[in-house]
Amino acid sequence: MSYKRLYFIFFNFGVFLIISIGVYAQEATESPDLPQVPVVGPSQVGLYQLAEYQLQIDNTLYANPFDIDDIRVEAVFERPDGEQVIIPGFWMQLYDENLILRREASWFIRMTPSQTGTWQGAIDVYDDGQIIARTTLSLDVTQTDLHGFIRVGSNQKYFSFDDGTAFFPIGHNLNWSWNGAGGYLAYENWLDDLQANHANFARIVIDVPWFIGLEWRPPIGDYRTAQEQAARLDRILEMAEERGIYLQLVILWHQGLRFYNPPPVTLPPEIALPDMSADWDNNPYNIANGGILESPEQFFENPQARQLFARRLRYIIARWGYSPHILAWELSDALDRTANFTPEIAALWVTEQAEVIHSSDAHGHLLTLTTNRYIDGVTNHPGLDFLTMSYHPRQFATGDYMGAFMNTIEEWQQPDRPLIVGSHSLSPWIPPLSEDPSGIHFQNALWGAVFAGTAGGAMSDWWDTYILPLNLSHAYIPLSDFVDDIDWSMMQFVPVEAQLIPLSDHTGTVPVDVITLWDVDAGIGIAWLHHRDDTWLYFSQNGRPSLITLRYQLASLPAGNYSVELWNPTDGVVLGQELAVVGDDGVLTFDLLPMNRQLALRFFRQDNP
Incomplete structure (x- = not known):
């Protein structure tokens, strides 16, 4: 006593x-x-x-x-x-x-x-x-008119707020800032840009030594030396709340638990980046720095290290878990890229830390993590509320970037949980300023992810060195307008086959892919048509592909009247709208305008008079 x-x-x-x-x-x-x-x-x-x-x-x-x-x-x-x-x-x-x-x-x-x-x-x-x-x-x-916290929707495929309002994330990564970029004040401009372009999402890493990181200064488990860094996140979260932006916070930066390999390319001198070479050699958990671990993989096995990470989780939840503008906690940005990664040990670690989060967070934020490749039992761990996919080809992608991108999404899809593309780029090492200055891959992935069945637009990397300098954020406005008025958290969209019939002189295979998603009970459908030659590589070598005029045809629909909207995904202009009548044959037909990039369609069944 x-x-x-x-x-x-x-x-x-x-x-x-x-x-x-x-x-x-x-x-x-x-x-x-x-x-x-x-x-x-x-x-x-x-x-x-x-x-x-x-x-x-x-x-x-x-x-x-x-x-x-x-x-x-x-x-x-x-x-x-x-x-x-x-x-x-x-x-x-x-x-x-x-x-x-x-x-x-x-x-x-x-x-x-x-x-x-x-x-x-x-x-x-x-x-x-x-x-x-x-x-x-x-x-x-x-009472207020606020929507509340974000949850997984009732259809287990999309997101919604506590009050049932659908949430469809659109935005990009804002991983970190540094003194050379303006410190935490840079987020005012970055978040202003998202808001002005109707975006609502950003992803931030809160475990880097040069900006926000609780345990990059010893002693481990004591965050008094990191309070200024923590205060930066306080301000950034306030900025996000003021602008209607929802954050996915990455808690564990994978590079702190591996050895740094310089990129195999030389960055142009005009690209300003922080010193990102910090790795296990700099980590305070390293016994060489006064820590408790002899190797980085022990972080996931050592009982004291696991307890210390759980302490960090509790502090993060206590300090920032109040905010409805945190979409989710992300355990790691690339868990499988840590040194000597072992799936079985990683799965046990995720089980333990997921329990800490779920038991400590009374506000019930969603939990996810990212792996570089799909790993059964880790990527889709049952303790996670949704999956976050990363797509970074190891060299500049060829003209089939979208094909591989869409196939990867299909491999990651789950029947009982949402999936988002949390990060992607043509290259993991360098922004494609000269390869794709028009942002063709950026635009295609943004829309392609939606029609591949993910719960939001694809979230690109290279925000400060590519998206903002080239003013590519304007691409979010058309998608934001397109997904509006659809209750995503209630939709039971399934892919259906549509036919494209050439109306202009054209021989050979139609060079346009079409994806149609339909909820028959709700009477709502969406479709995306993408010209296969609408790629950064084709454009850099040949310019725009030739125009083609097509007829869109969909069968097996219930008879009735359908409002059909034709959209231009690149600028958000509704190019046409008409009432289509589906008879007893169940066939809907709609003639499209000439295209050489993308078109999108929205269908809404109307009440019969």
Whole structure:
């Protein structure tokens, strides 16, 4: 039974009062009269809005504020429906809005209520496993028009918000910034660009030594030296919330657990990048750097390393898990590219860490991970809510980039979970500024992923050195408009065969691929037509392919009237709209305009008069 002295800070009538309370830890847990934790926080918030509570705890009570075996702070709330919710607390060094260090550090609880009504709660402080202080509180939650957190939709193929509104992610990677790019303030411009072009998604790595990374400065398991980096993510998340952008956060950067290999190409001098050579030799877990591991693969096997990573997960969830604008936690960006990767060990590690996340995250964010290739039991681990695919040919892709891309998506598809293309590019080493300055592969992959059955547009890499300099983000506007007005989370789309009949003088095989997805019960269909010569390689050698005029024909539809819209995917213009009548033969026919790139169609069955 250990004696503890607590120092609580109260603010009253403009004066801070410091009160010293001596207690025996064991006796405190048994006594109904526990000392109160002084808490500053709201008594009322709106539905899906942040309720943040700040509290002060004597720093002599703990050696490491991130070690829950040393000290633990958590809030236990009872929702209006009676269900209990446990929210972990966290320690944070305070910075102002310009990331200028302030003197004080403090403890916080961040919670976002998911029900209207009155929430009853208590904030408990544990020292050495014993409750030593408690404060009760009440929170009234009022109605808002916010949608809530993102979940897997009822059809298990797409996403939706808590209120049932469909969410269709469109955007690209914003992996990191660095001083040369403007630091965290660069995200203002990058997120502004996404918002202006009707995108809603970005993917960020929060484990790199030059920007955001909790454990790239020793000692491992203690994040006090990483508080400025953590504050960067605070600001970026606020920026994303203000602009309606939803983030997928990569927690483990694979290169920290392998040995760096320089790219086999020379980057042009005008391409500015951070020093990305950090690897296992720089990792604080490395015993050569004062860590606990002799080799990178031990990160997944060593019990202490696994516990330390679980500690990092809990801190990430406690600090940022309040936000509905986090689409998902991504365990790793390329788990199978870590050194001496073993699928069986990786699967056990994913099982363990997925349980930590699901048990710690009361807000229930989705969980995913990325592997470089599909690995059964890891890529599709049952603890994951959806799959994230990476597609990076090891050299500049040939004209069949789209064929291989679409085939890879088909190999990764799951019957019971969504799939997104989380990253792709013509090359993993260099942005295709000279190879594809028109963004042909970017545009094709963006739309192709949708019609291959993924849950969003394909998310490209090279945001700062390719997409933004060439103003390619405008491609998101047509896709955003096209997917609007479709309740994706309810759709039961299946591929159906359509015929393309040449109407112009044409001999030989029709050089156009068509993919049609249809939900017969909903009476909704979409189709994408893509000219096979609409590739970056063909264009660089020959220019645009010749125009061809086709008739689109689809059979086996229920009789009725169908509104048919003809879209240009490259600029979002609706080229035509008409009412098509399907008779008892079940055949829908629609004559298309001449094309040499892409066309898209939307079909909506109309109520019979």
